[in-house]
Amino acid sequence: MDRASDYGSEGWGFNSLRARHHHMGHPAAIQDLKARLAGARAVAVLTGAGISADSGVPTFRGADGLWRTYRAEDLATPEAFARDPRLVWEWYNWRRELIATKSPNAAHYALVDLERRVERFWLITQNVDGLHPAGGAQKLSEIHGNIWKVRCTQCGHVGTNRAVPIPIPPHCPTCNGLLRPHIVWFGESLDPADLERSLAAVRSCEVLLIVGTSGIVYPAASFASLAKEAGACVAEVNLDPTPNTQSVDIAIQGRAKDIVPELL
Ligand code: APR
Numbered sequence: 001m002d003r004a005s006d007y008g009s010e011g012w013g014f015n016s017l018r019a020r021h022h023h024m025g026h027p028a029a030i031q032d033l034k035a036r037l038a039g040a041r042a043v044a045v046l047t048g049a050g051i052s053a054d055s056g057v058p059t060f061r062g063a064d065g066l067w068r069t070y071r072a073e074d075l076a077t078p079e080a081f082a083r084d085p086r087l088v089w090e091w092y093n094w095r096r097e098l099i100a101t102k103s104p105n106a107a108h109y110a111l112v113d114l115e116r117r118v119e120r121f122w123l124i125t126q127n128v129d130g131l132h133p134a135g136g137a138q139k140l141s142e143i144h145g146n147i148w149k150v151r152c153t154q155c156g157h158v159g160t161n162r163a164v165p166i167p168i169p170p171h172c173p174t175c176n177g178l179l180r181p182h183i184v185w186f187g188e189s190l191d192p193a194d195l196e197r198s199l200a201a202v203r204s205c206e207v208l209l210i211v212g213t214s215g216i217v218y219p220a221a222s223f224a225s226l227a228k229e230a231g232a233c234v235a236e237v238n239l240d241p242t243p244n245t246q247s248v249d250i251a252i253q254g255r256a257k258d259i260v261p262e263l264l
Pocket of ligand 1: 047048049050051053054059060061062065126127144211212213214215216217237238239240241242254255256257
């Protein structure tokens with residue numbers, strides 16, 4: 001029995017082939033991933049702050065990361081908002097002002113192309129910056145919310161408010177209750193519909209493409225292993241290594257704006 005046949009199906013050979021792929025050079029990894037995306041009928045994509053870094057939006061844990069300067073527990077928790085809604089809104093006004101001048105980059109647009117090409121496509125983003133929808137993304141779950149959306153703490157009304165700055169404290173147009181950012185804060189659960197839709201995409205995709213996330217915040221951080229368990233090829237495009245890098249099938253280190261467009 002010669003070795004070649006080992007590479008046929010799901011046998012032992014296939015896994016070692018996949019393992020070797022993982023460590024191949026950049027161009028080969030890009031070609032491999034490009035071919036898998038071109039041949040896939042079901043693709044799911046998971047993005048994080050890294051995809052917007054090339055648009056000038058600071059990440060959370062990178063060198064200029066927000067959490068290096070600000071304490072998440074002082075600003076992005078329901079307790080912090082209850083304690084001092086003015087402080088939290090001042091911080092979100094600062095982020096709104098920063099994001100308002102930013103535009104989608106080549107990586108955002110490339111994913112819109114992918115959305116149009118693939119039969120079954122879903123984009124799951126952890127980003128609240130709104131750059132994916134601004135770039136034309138439609139098959140999308142913003143699982144951590146959107147910085148341009150507000151929610152009433154009294155009647156639950158959810159609306160869009162793009163005022164920069166938003167007058168503090170902002171009040172609900174329906175019941176005059178206090179508005180909060182429509183964002184999923186630490187300690188809060190995702191919207192059940194968003195989670196269900198995202199899990200369905202991750203569990204039924206042939207390729208899961210992960211772009212620009214440190215992969216440590218759950219439940220998004222569980223998607224790579226869920227997709228793998230479901231038999232998908234899992235690929236990661238990221239500037240720095242992450243906890244996922246060693247376990248994904250294809251890992252490409254680089255900037256999203258340079259790599260993602262090359263995958264199409
Ligand atoms: N291209 C690709 N990857 C990049 C780039 C770039 N230009 N710049 C940075 N990265 C990578 C970093 O190496 C890092 O691994 O993007 C990742 C960003 O990680 P985080 O800052 O931790 O952001 P993210 O993973 O999206 O955070 C998840 O945590 O703070 C909460 O709710 C917030 O949605 C956020 C969640």
